[in-house]
Amino acid sequence: MATLEENKRVWDGKYKWPQGGDEWSAAWGGARMQWYGTLLPRIHDFVPADSILEIACGYGRWTQFLKDLCKELTVVDLSASCVKACKERFADETHIKYFVNNGKSLDMIPDESMDFIFSFDSLVHAEAPILKGYVTQLKRILKPTGIAFIHHSNLGEYPIYSRITPFSKTHKILAKLGVMEENIHWREGGVTAADVAAHADANGLRCISQEIVNWGTKKALIDCFSVIVRQDSPHCHDTEVIRNPRMMEEADTLLKLSKLYEPNTAR
Numbered sequence: 001m002a003t004l005e006e007n008k009r010v011w012d013g014k015y016k017w018p019q020g021g022d023e024w025s026a027a028w029g030g031a032r033m034q035w036y037g038t039l040l041p042r043i044h045d046f047v048p049a050d051s052i053l054e055i056a057c058g059y060g061r062w063t064q065f066l067k068d069l070c071k072e073l074t075v076v077d078l079s080a081s082c083v084k085a086c087k088e089r090f091a092d093e094t095h096i097k098y099f100v101n102n103g104k105s106l107d108m109i110p111d112e113s114m115d116f117i118f119s120f121d122s123l124v125h126a127e128a129p130i131l132k133g134y135v136t137q138l139k140r141i142l143k144p145t146g147i148a149f150i151h152h153s154n155l156g157e158y159p160i161y162s163r164i165t166p167f168s169k170t171h172k173i174l175a176k177l178g179v180m181e182e183n184i185h186w187r188e189g190g191v192t193a194a195d196v197a198a199h200a201d202a203n204g205l206r207c208i209s210q211e212i213v214n215w216g217t218k219k220a221l222i223d224c225f226s227v228i229v230r231q232d233s234p235h236c237h238d239t240e241v242i243r244n245p246r247m248m249e250e251a252d253t254l255l256k257l258s259k260l261y262e263p264n265t266a267r
């Protein structure tokens with residue numbers, strides 16, 4: 001369980017951001033490879049867009065790419081130090097608006113103003129009410145034709161992780177036996193892809209696609225990318241779900257390519 005307070009404590013102080021978040025892209029060969037090889041193939045149909053909102057921007061690992069794909073970018077994060085870091089990093093950009101929020105509210109975003117809403121590698125740590133609260137607000141802030149791409153946890157599909165304390169003796173034994181993953185990357189155990197899809201449906205939205213993936217794990221598909229639109233959107237259709245156990249193979253291929261084609265990139 002990662003409460004809002006824990007998220008704030010970690011990201012707004014305890015965590016030292018040694019490479020501004022790029023450290024989490026190491027398995028892909030760096031943030032550029034992860035962006036061009038893993039993210040852009042999934043979102044290229046939704047960008048460029050006039051207005052983009054990034055929820056939970058951190059130190060701007062994805063902001064650096066999103067800013068060049070829109071006329072107006074808005075970034076929101078619960079951590080004041082993250083927002084400050086982004087303001088400094090993108091000081092030359094005049095089309096970015098910055099907000100520190102309370103970890104829940106998007107009230108600062110005008111109604112029907114966003115063409116594309118993006119959140120990646122952040123809300124995986126959010127508890128169900130927080131995540132669902134954000135999803136609910138998409139209905140108000142998306143333009144009728146707008147699209148959201150939200151990365152969130154699916155760990156709730158595996159109840160064993162809420163019963164066994166992470167890194168306890170029992171966990172270590174079960175990990176050795178292959179019954180549990182060694183590391184579930186602080187994913188939130190109370191969220192499943194199916195819950196998010198049902199919540200969207202109940203709130204005038206639709207997850208038109210969900211890709212359920214492994215994330216640093218061997219077997220467990222602990223994460224999900226949900227593409228969400230309004231039910232009155234021309235893009236709305238029945239939910240399509242795929243289970244993709246090959247995310248880390250994808251990362252591995254990109255890592256190899258980065259060594260070959262980006263020999264000067266710091267990794």
Ligand SMILES: C[S@@+](CC[C@H](N)C(=O)[O-])C[C@H]1O[C@@H](n2cnc3c(N)ncnc32)[C@H](O)[C@@H]1O
Pocket residue numbers: 004007008011012020021022055056057058059060061062076077078079082101102103104120121122123125126130
């Ligand atoms: C692991 S970092 C990832 C940052 C960035 N997305 C990246 O991939 O580099 C998680 C970020 O999410 C933010 N965050 C966590 N929970 C949040 C919430 N409920 N609302 C807004 N921001 C949140 C944290 O402050 C932190 O900046």
